[in-house]
Amino acid sequence: MARKPKPVYHPPAAQLALFPEVSGNTINGLDETERRRPTPVFWHYGKTDLPHKPLQDYYLRQFDDKPELQDFHLKYGGRGDPRAPAKPEAPATDTPENWTRRIKAHALANEGDLVGIAAIDSDWVFEGYTVDEPWVVVIGVAMDHAELSKAPSIESPVEVMRQYNRGTRAARSVANFIQRQGYNARPHGGPMAGPLLLIPPAIACGLGELGKHGSLINRSYGSSLRLAGVMTDLPLVADAPDIFGADDFCTSCRICSDACPPDAIHGEKQQVRGMRKWYVNFDKCIPYFNDTQGCGICIAVCPWSTPGRAPRMAEKMTARRTRRAGDETTGR
Numbered sequence: 454m455a456r457k458p459k460p461v462y463h464p465p466a467a468q469l470a471l472f473p474e475v476s477g478n479t480i481n482g483l484d485e486t487e488r489r490r491p492t493p494v495f496w497h498y499g500k501t502d503l504p505h506k507p508l509q510d511y512y513l514r515q516f517d518d519k520p521e522l523q524d525f526h527l528k529y530g531g532r533g534d535p536r537a538p539a540k541p542e543a544p545a546t547d548t549p550e551n552w553t554r555r556i557k558a559h560a561l562a563n564e565g566d567l568v569g570i571a572a573i574d575s576d577w578v579f580e581g582y583t584v585d586e587p588w589v590v591v592i593g594v595a596m597d598h599a600e601l602s603k604a605p606s607i608e609s610p611v612e613v614m615r616q617y618n619r620g621t622r623a624a625r626s627v628a629n630f631i632q633r634q635g636y637n638a639r640p641h642g643g644p645m646a647g648p649l650l651l652i653p654p655a656i657a658c659g660l661g662e663l664g665k666h667g668s669l670i671n672r673s674y675g676s677s678l679r680l681a682g683v684m685t686d687l688p689l690v691a692d693a694p695d696i697f698g699a700d701d702f703c704t705s706c707r708i709c710s711d712a713c714p715p716d717a718i719h720g721e722k723q724q725v726r727g728m729r730k731w732y733v734n735f736d737k738c739i740p741y742f743n744d745t746q747g748c749g750i751c752i753a754v755c756p757w758s759t760p761g762r763a764p765r766m767a768e769k770m771t772a773r774r775t776r777r778a779g780d781e782t783t784g785r
Protein backbone atom coordinates (compact mmCIF):
# COMPACT_ATOMS: atom_id res chain seq x y z
CA MET A 454 0.00 0.00 0.00
CA ALA A 455 1.33 3.45 -0.89
CA ARG A 456 2.41 5.50 2.11
CA LYS A 457 0.39 8.62 2.89
CA PRO A 458 2.56 11.66 2.14
CA LYS A 459 3.65 13.49 5.25
CA PRO A 460 2.80 17.21 5.50
CA VAL A 461 5.89 19.23 4.65
CA TYR A 462 7.33 21.01 7.68
CA HIS A 463 8.75 24.49 7.10
CA PRO A 464 10.86 25.85 9.96
CA PRO A 465 9.70 29.31 11.02
CA ALA A 466 11.80 32.17 9.71
CA ALA A 467 12.33 33.43 13.28
CA GLN A 468 14.29 30.30 14.03
CA LEU A 469 16.09 30.02 10.73
CA ALA A 470 17.47 33.51 11.32
CA LEU A 471 19.11 32.25 14.52
CA PHE A 472 21.07 29.43 12.92
CA PRO A 473 24.83 30.02 13.04
CA GLU A 474 27.01 29.51 10.00
CA VAL A 475 28.44 26.31 11.39
CA SER A 476 26.19 23.25 11.15
CA GLY A 477 25.31 21.42 14.35
CA ASN A 478 26.16 18.23 12.46
CA THR A 479 29.70 19.48 11.91
CA ILE A 480 30.04 20.27 15.62
CA ASN A 481 28.72 16.78 16.41
CA GLY A 482 31.42 15.22 14.21
CA LEU A 483 29.25 13.91 11.34
CA ASP A 484 31.46 12.24 8.67
CA GLU A 485 34.53 12.38 10.92
CA THR A 486 36.52 9.15 10.86
CA GLU A 487 38.63 9.67 14.00
CA ARG A 488 37.43 9.05 17.53
CA ARG A 489 37.23 12.22 19.60
CA ARG A 490 35.37 13.70 22.54
CA PRO A 491 31.97 15.32 21.86
CA THR A 492 31.75 19.11 21.59
CA PRO A 493 28.99 20.91 23.55
CA VAL A 494 26.33 22.08 21.11
CA PHE A 495 22.99 22.31 22.99
CA TRP A 496 21.73 21.96 26.58
CA HIS A 497 24.87 23.49 28.10
CA TYR A 498 23.04 26.52 29.50
CA GLY A 499 26.06 27.79 31.39
CA LYS A 500 28.21 28.08 28.27
CA THR A 501 27.65 31.48 26.71
CA ASP A 502 29.92 31.12 23.68
CA LEU A 503 28.23 28.22 21.88
CA PRO A 504 27.25 28.98 18.26
CA HIS A 505 23.75 27.56 18.85
CA LYS A 506 23.12 29.52 22.05
CA PRO A 507 20.58 31.87 20.34
CA LEU A 508 18.62 28.77 19.28
CA GLN A 509 18.83 27.35 22.80
CA ASP A 510 17.58 30.68 24.17
CA TYR A 511 14.72 30.56 21.65
CA TYR A 512 13.81 27.11 23.04
CA LEU A 513 13.88 28.45 26.61
CA ARG A 514 11.67 31.41 25.69
CA GLN A 515 8.95 28.94 24.68
CA PHE A 516 8.49 28.30 28.43
CA ASP A 517 7.60 31.91 29.22
CA ASP A 518 3.87 31.47 28.61
CA LYS A 519 3.67 27.82 29.71
CA PRO A 520 3.33 27.57 33.49
CA GLU A 521 2.82 23.79 33.20
CA LEU A 522 6.41 23.49 32.05
CA GLN A 523 7.88 26.12 34.32
CA ASP A 524 6.74 24.04 37.30
CA PHE A 525 9.04 21.25 36.21
CA HIS A 526 11.79 22.61 34.07
CA LEU A 527 15.08 23.35 35.80
CA LYS A 528 13.69 22.30 39.16
CA TYR A 529 16.82 20.31 39.87
CA GLY A 530 19.04 22.32 37.56
CA GLY A 531 21.89 22.64 40.06
CA ARG A 532 22.74 18.97 39.73
CA GLY A 533 24.48 18.60 43.10
CA ASP A 534 22.39 18.41 46.24
CA PRO A 535 22.80 21.50 48.42
CA ARG A 536 21.98 19.22 51.37
CA ALA A 537 24.67 16.70 50.38
CA PRO A 538 26.13 14.98 53.45
CA ALA A 539 29.69 15.70 54.58
CA LYS A 540 32.13 12.92 53.78
CA PRO A 541 33.48 10.97 56.79
CA GLU A 542 37.25 11.20 57.23
CA ALA A 543 37.91 7.52 56.53
CA PRO A 544 36.03 5.86 53.66
CA ALA A 545 34.04 2.73 54.49
CA THR A 546 35.43 -0.48 53.05
CA ASP A 547 33.66 -3.25 51.20
CA THR A 548 34.28 -5.30 48.06
CA PRO A 549 33.48 -3.77 44.63
CA GLU A 550 30.89 -6.56 44.19
CA ASN A 551 29.12 -5.62 47.43
CA TRP A 552 29.24 -1.88 46.69
CA THR A 553 27.74 -2.60 43.28
CA ARG A 554 24.90 -4.60 44.83
CA ARG A 555 24.26 -1.90 47.44
CA ILE A 556 24.33 0.97 44.94
CA LYS A 557 21.93 -0.79 42.59
CA ALA A 558 19.55 -1.67 45.43
CA HIS A 559 19.66 1.95 46.62
CA ALA A 560 18.94 3.34 43.14
CA LEU A 561 16.00 0.98 42.61
CA ALA A 562 14.60 1.78 46.06
CA ASN A 563 14.88 5.52 45.40
CA GLU A 564 12.90 6.18 42.23
CA GLY A 565 15.18 4.46 39.69
CA ASP A 566 13.56 1.87 37.39
CA LEU A 567 16.81 0.67 35.80
CA VAL A 568 20.44 0.87 36.89
CA GLY A 569 23.78 -0.16 35.45
CA ILE A 570 27.48 0.55 36.02
CA ALA A 571 29.98 1.53 33.32
CA ALA A 572 33.72 2.25 33.44
CA ILE A 573 34.05 5.81 32.10
CA ASP A 574 35.56 6.13 28.62
CA SER A 575 37.22 9.52 28.07
CA ASP A 576 35.52 9.71 24.64
CA TRP A 577 32.21 10.23 26.47
CA VAL A 578 33.44 13.41 28.22
CA PHE A 579 32.50 16.72 26.58
CA GLU A 580 35.36 18.95 25.47
CA GLY A 581 36.02 21.58 28.13
CA TYR A 582 35.01 19.27 31.00
CA THR A 583 37.11 17.10 33.31
CA VAL A 584 35.97 13.78 34.69
CA ASP A 585 38.46 12.04 36.98
CA GLU A 586 36.01 9.51 38.40
CA PRO A 587 36.48 6.02 36.93
CA TRP A 588 32.82 4.95 37.19
CA VAL A 589 29.37 6.13 36.19
CA VAL A 590 26.19 4.72 37.69
CA VAL A 591 23.53 5.09 34.99
CA ILE A 592 19.91 5.31 36.16
CA GLY A 593 16.86 4.90 33.90
CA VAL A 594 13.36 6.11 34.74
CA ALA A 595 10.33 5.01 32.73
CA MET A 596 7.96 7.55 31.22
CA ASP A 597 4.18 7.39 31.12
CA HIS A 598 3.79 6.35 27.51
CA ALA A 599 0.24 7.66 27.24
CA GLU A 600 1.48 11.15 28.13
CA LEU A 601 4.57 10.85 25.93
CA SER A 602 2.34 9.86 23.00
CA LYS A 603 0.56 13.20 23.17
CA ALA A 604 3.66 14.71 21.49
CA PRO A 605 3.88 17.30 20.11
CA SER A 606 1.28 18.74 22.51
CA ILE A 607 2.26 20.19 25.89
CA GLU A 608 1.48 17.07 27.97
CA SER A 609 4.42 15.27 26.43
CA PRO A 610 7.20 17.71 27.43
CA VAL A 611 5.59 18.03 30.87
CA GLU A 612 5.98 14.25 31.26
CA VAL A 613 9.57 14.46 29.99
CA MET A 614 10.44 17.11 32.57
CA ARG A 615 8.65 15.18 35.31
CA GLN A 616 10.78 12.12 34.59
CA TYR A 617 14.01 14.09 34.21
CA ASN A 618 13.36 15.45 37.68
CA ARG A 619 12.69 11.96 39.02
CA GLY A 620 15.93 10.70 37.45
CA THR A 621 17.85 13.59 38.94
CA ARG A 622 16.35 12.92 42.38
CA ALA A 623 17.38 9.26 42.10
CA ALA A 624 20.91 10.29 41.04
CA ARG A 625 21.18 12.71 43.95
CA SER A 626 20.03 10.05 46.37
CA VAL A 627 22.68 7.61 45.07
CA ALA A 628 25.34 10.34 45.20
CA ASN A 629 24.40 11.18 48.80
CA PHE A 630 24.60 7.51 49.73
CA ILE A 631 28.08 7.25 48.21
CA GLN A 632 29.29 10.45 49.87
CA ARG A 633 28.15 9.13 53.26
CA GLN A 634 30.49 6.15 52.67
CA GLY A 635 33.43 8.56 52.23
CA TYR A 636 33.76 8.60 48.42
CA ASN A 637 33.29 11.26 45.75
CA ALA A 638 30.07 11.29 43.76
CA ARG A 639 28.68 13.81 41.26
CA PRO A 640 25.05 13.37 40.18
CA HIS A 641 23.67 14.70 36.95
CA GLY A 642 20.28 14.52 35.26
CA GLY A 643 18.53 16.04 32.25
CA PRO A 644 17.43 17.90 30.39
CA MET A 645 20.69 19.82 30.61
CA ALA A 646 23.89 18.05 29.66
CA GLY A 647 26.46 17.35 32.33
CA PRO A 648 30.15 16.65 31.78
CA LEU A 649 29.40 13.27 30.22
CA LEU A 650 27.21 11.85 27.45
CA LEU A 651 24.75 9.42 29.05
CA ILE A 652 23.56 7.26 26.14
CA PRO A 653 26.98 5.65 25.40
CA PRO A 654 27.52 4.56 29.04
CA ALA A 655 23.90 3.36 29.18
CA ILE A 656 24.61 1.16 26.15
CA ALA A 657 27.93 -0.02 27.62
CA CYS A 658 26.28 -1.12 30.86
CA GLY A 659 23.39 -3.01 29.29
CA LEU A 660 20.54 -0.52 29.60
CA GLY A 661 19.79 -0.82 25.89
CA GLU A 662 20.87 -0.38 22.28
CA LEU A 663 20.96 2.76 20.16
CA GLY A 664 17.91 3.16 17.91
CA LYS A 665 17.61 4.79 14.51
CA HIS A 666 15.94 7.75 16.28
CA GLY A 667 19.19 8.40 18.17
CA SER A 668 17.75 7.38 21.55
CA LEU A 669 18.19 4.33 23.72
CA ILE A 670 15.96 1.26 23.25
CA ASN A 671 15.63 -0.79 26.43
CA ARG A 672 14.34 -4.37 26.50
CA SER A 673 11.58 -3.49 29.01
CA TYR A 674 10.59 0.11 28.32
CA GLY A 675 11.71 0.63 24.74
CA SER A 676 12.52 4.33 24.33
CA SER A 677 9.93 5.47 26.84
CA LEU A 678 12.55 6.36 29.44
CA ARG A 679 15.00 9.06 30.55
CA LEU A 680 18.50 8.81 31.96
CA ALA A 681 20.48 10.27 34.84
CA GLY A 682 23.96 9.42 36.09
CA VAL A 683 26.38 9.56 39.02
CA MET A 684 30.12 9.81 38.42
CA THR A 685 32.05 8.30 41.31
CA ASP A 686 35.35 6.90 42.58
CA LEU A 687 33.60 4.26 44.71
CA PRO A 688 35.08 0.91 43.57
CA LEU A 689 32.43 -0.82 41.44
CA VAL A 690 32.02 -3.61 38.88
CA ALA A 691 31.01 -2.79 35.30
CA ASP A 692 27.98 -4.41 33.67
CA ALA A 693 28.07 -5.92 30.16
CA PRO A 694 26.16 -4.54 27.15
CA ASP A 695 22.77 -6.11 26.38
CA ILE A 696 22.44 -6.92 22.68
CA PHE A 697 18.89 -8.21 22.16
CA GLY A 698 18.23 -7.18 18.56
CA ALA A 699 16.98 -3.57 18.64
CA ASP A 700 19.72 -2.46 16.26
CA ASP A 701 18.83 -5.30 13.85
CA PHE A 702 15.16 -4.34 14.06
CA CYS A 703 15.92 -0.71 13.16
CA THR A 704 17.59 -1.84 9.95
CA SER A 705 14.24 -2.84 8.46
CA CYS A 706 11.93 -0.43 10.32
CA ARG A 707 11.21 3.18 9.40
CA ILE A 708 8.32 4.09 11.68
CA CYS A 709 10.23 6.89 13.41
CA SER A 710 11.71 8.32 10.21
CA ASP A 711 8.29 8.29 8.55
CA ALA A 712 6.73 10.03 11.56
CA CYS A 713 9.40 12.72 12.03
CA PRO A 714 7.85 15.98 10.75
CA PRO A 715 11.11 17.57 9.54
CA ASP A 716 12.57 14.31 8.13
CA ALA A 717 15.54 14.45 10.47
CA ILE A 718 16.02 10.69 10.89
CA HIS A 719 18.41 9.19 8.39
CA GLY A 720 17.69 5.71 7.03
CA GLU A 721 21.28 4.46 7.21
CA LYS A 722 23.97 4.52 9.85
CA GLN A 723 26.49 7.31 9.46
CA GLN A 724 30.07 7.99 10.48
CA VAL A 725 30.13 10.17 13.62
CA ARG A 726 33.39 10.88 15.47
CA GLY A 727 34.96 7.65 14.28
CA MET A 728 31.94 5.41 14.86
CA ARG A 729 29.34 4.10 12.43
CA LYS A 730 25.97 4.60 14.09
CA TRP A 731 22.41 5.88 13.83
CA TYR A 732 22.40 9.65 13.81
CA VAL A 733 19.65 12.29 13.80
CA ASN A 734 20.25 15.38 11.65
CA PHE A 735 20.64 18.11 14.27
CA ASP A 736 19.92 21.04 11.93
CA LYS A 737 16.65 19.48 10.74
CA CYS A 738 15.43 18.27 14.15
CA ILE A 739 16.10 21.39 16.23
CA PRO A 740 13.58 23.85 14.70
CA TYR A 741 10.66 21.45 15.17
CA PHE A 742 12.00 20.32 18.54
CA ASN A 743 12.24 23.92 19.71
CA ASP A 744 8.76 24.87 18.55
CA THR A 745 7.20 21.90 20.33
CA GLN A 746 9.20 22.20 23.59
CA GLY A 747 10.97 18.92 22.93
CA CYS A 748 8.94 17.03 20.28
CA GLY A 749 9.50 13.33 21.22
CA ILE A 750 7.34 11.93 18.40
CA CYS A 751 10.09 9.52 17.31
CA ILE A 752 10.43 7.85 20.71
CA ALA A 753 6.66 7.76 21.24
CA VAL A 754 5.92 5.98 17.94
CA CYS A 755 8.79 3.50 18.25
CA PRO A 756 7.12 0.07 18.58
CA TRP A 757 9.51 -0.87 21.40
CA SER A 758 7.99 1.94 23.51
CA THR A 759 4.42 0.58 23.49
CA PRO A 760 3.81 -0.63 27.07
CA GLY A 761 4.29 -4.40 27.40
CA ARG A 762 5.61 -4.86 23.86
CA ALA A 763 9.41 -4.55 24.29
CA PRO A 764 9.94 -7.78 26.30
CA ARG A 765 8.10 -9.84 23.63
CA MET A 766 10.00 -8.13 20.81
CA ALA A 767 13.31 -8.69 22.62
CA GLU A 768 12.48 -12.37 23.04
CA LYS A 769 11.69 -12.75 19.32
CA MET A 770 14.73 -10.82 18.16
CA THR A 771 17.00 -12.76 20.53
CA ALA A 772 15.62 -16.06 19.18
CA ARG A 773 16.25 -14.83 15.62
CA ARG A 774 19.84 -13.84 16.50
CA THR A 775 20.43 -17.24 18.11
CA ARG A 776 19.05 -19.06 15.04
CA ARG A 777 21.19 -16.96 12.72
CA ALA A 778 24.32 -17.62 14.82
CA GLY A 779 23.49 -21.35 14.72
CA ASP A 780 23.07 -21.24 10.93
CA GLU A 781 26.44 -19.51 10.57
CA THR A 782 28.10 -22.14 12.80
CA THR A 783 26.62 -25.04 10.84
CA GLY A 784 27.23 -23.30 7.49
CA ARG A 785 23.54 -23.38 6.44
Ligand code: SF4
Nearest residue numbers: 664665703706709755
Ligand atom coordinates in the same frame (compact mmCIF):
# COMPACT_ATOMS: atom_id res chain seq x y z
S1 SF4 B 1 10.75 3.30 15.23
FE1 SF4 B 1 11.68 1.53 14.24
S2 SF4 B 1 13.51 2.33 13.22
FE2 SF4 B 1 12.85 3.87 14.66
S3 SF4 B 1 14.07 3.46 16.48
FE3 SF4 B 1 12.11 2.39 16.74
S4 SF4 B 1 12.49 0.33 15.95
FE4 SF4 B 1 14.16 1.63 15.23
Ligand code: SF4
Nearest residue numbers: 713738748749750751
Ligand atom coordinates in the same frame (compact mmCIF):
# COMPACT_ATOMS: atom_id res chain seq x y z
S1 SF4 C 1 12.52 14.77 18.18
FE1 SF4 C 1 10.90 15.15 16.63
S2 SF4 C 1 11.93 16.39 15.10
FE2 SF4 C 1 13.54 15.45 16.30
S3 SF4 C 1 14.07 13.52 15.28
FE3 SF4 C 1 12.48 13.01 16.78
S4 SF4 C 1 10.54 13.19 15.63
FE4 SF4 C 1 12.10 14.25 14.44
